[in-house]
Amino acid sequence: MQARVSTANPRHRIDRLIYVDDEIYHQEMEKIFARTWQYVGHANELKRPGDFLCAAVGGQPIVICRDDDLALRAFFNTCAHRGAELTSKRRGNVGKVFRCMFHGWSYDLRGRLIGVPYRDAYGASFETQAHGLAPASVQTFSGMMFVSLDPQVESVEAYLGEAAPYLKKYCENTEVIGRIRWIYDGNWKLWQENFADNYHPEFTHRWVRDAQWGYADEGENRQLDSGHGLLTWPQKPLFLDRLAAGLKEASGLEVDPSKNPEYAFPPFPIKEEEPDVVLSVFPNLDLQYFAGGAAIIIQIKIPLAVDRTLVELLSLAPVDEAREARQWRLERSAGIQATSGKITADDAEALGRCQRGMAARAVRWSNMERGQEPGKAGKTRDEYSLRSFYAGWEQYMSRSAAAIL
């Protein structure tokens, strides 16, 4: 296969075809999304036998449930008979069986076929064991549930590699307090790149330019193993006076952000010495940890087509948090996020422009050369983290498709 990315020094070029070509997209579904571990939710979202949630992994419908022994199980969400989804609800409790609404076939929580209406029509040789639900792999790490479609995949902890300690530190003992979803007309990789990119924020986001003035002057951009990446920078107080000046220049309005409760300290202690962190986990997960734990956000990019992506954001909170703190998080944690947010709305604009701009096929290559020193880490605005993602991409795309497809 022709090289699409060049991650060898000194030229780091990305072939823009990878954002617009249907054939490459389908290969990504087979070679990346069917081979890797995908986060689908927190294990503590499924508590009792029969609790389930659904996810799309590489475009394939998966249902994850707790069985009667409280073990986690993952199955392809398709009846063995004629293919109907066993559940069209995103989450719930199925009781003791999955019963298909089409012809009434029933499966227990371990995926075994236990009920076939009017079974005698199949003759004596019909074997229920041959018609169970097709399993997928599910493993947890630090309370996070991951699914893989590849029966040969390494353990999730081995897969997470150098990203594992960060997920453990920031996600262990958390629970999901809500989800927000949006669709944008662009390739999934654009959104994943955006959270391995600390060069854009002060330009794309006026709020960052002003309220987080100079935030990227210190900090680090780091390549982790296996396509993962890490952005860190020192946590700093907000420059509300600069924000006021920026708002006035853009709108003419005199605003006093110091009187906006959004910028007040949260009603729980924040760890001021902790850096702000954005961790990207190959292929499609990122974790944002800001302001000493005031915000803990996960994003999953779910490809729908080569130029259409669903992003699911999860806001996390410490388990057993005090009521006042939890209420604050419910009110405040998503304000800068999502396509309604003060920061992320700009990302949707920028990435939409990229996808539309890349219809110009005569311009073939994108540049990801920032940070010319050899090694794995550099300054905040460098691109070791982006090149890490593409090293992972190239590694998976050069292998064969997953055996199950």
Added chain:
Amino acid sequence: MSRSAEDDRAAIEKLMRTYARLLDERRFAEWIDLFAEDGAYVVVTYENLQDQGLLLFKDDGREALKERAAFVMGYYQFERCKTLHVVSNVDVATPSSDETSSTSYFVIYRTPADGLPRLYSCGEYRDRLVRRNGRWMFQERLAIVDNNTLPENFTELI
């Protein structure tokens, strides 16, 4: 002449129509004045309201409302689109002195650059209203959007 409950109801319904028109005419600075000084504008998805209550955002008080207006008046680096807010099914509770509550439906269309109007969002407003200095205004407007999925741009005010 003393004010009747019907007068109050008519004034509140006019407030609802004014809210929609000010947004569609991009008169955002005047939109702020429809809220009480300590008024709040809150947006949540129906799904999250049924779950644990994670908000999209909460603008609490005049300075927060002004900041929201400033974003759509030029702080965002992209243009506004034409919007059309349709408000219906307005139910106003009988005002008791200077306070009351109301619910109504909204359906909002947005016409982007390609010129084709599209449904942007729909849902319900749940309002707490106060009358100060003879004028009814929003103490809190909670907009519950039916969206379980937001569009690529969800910055037009609901």
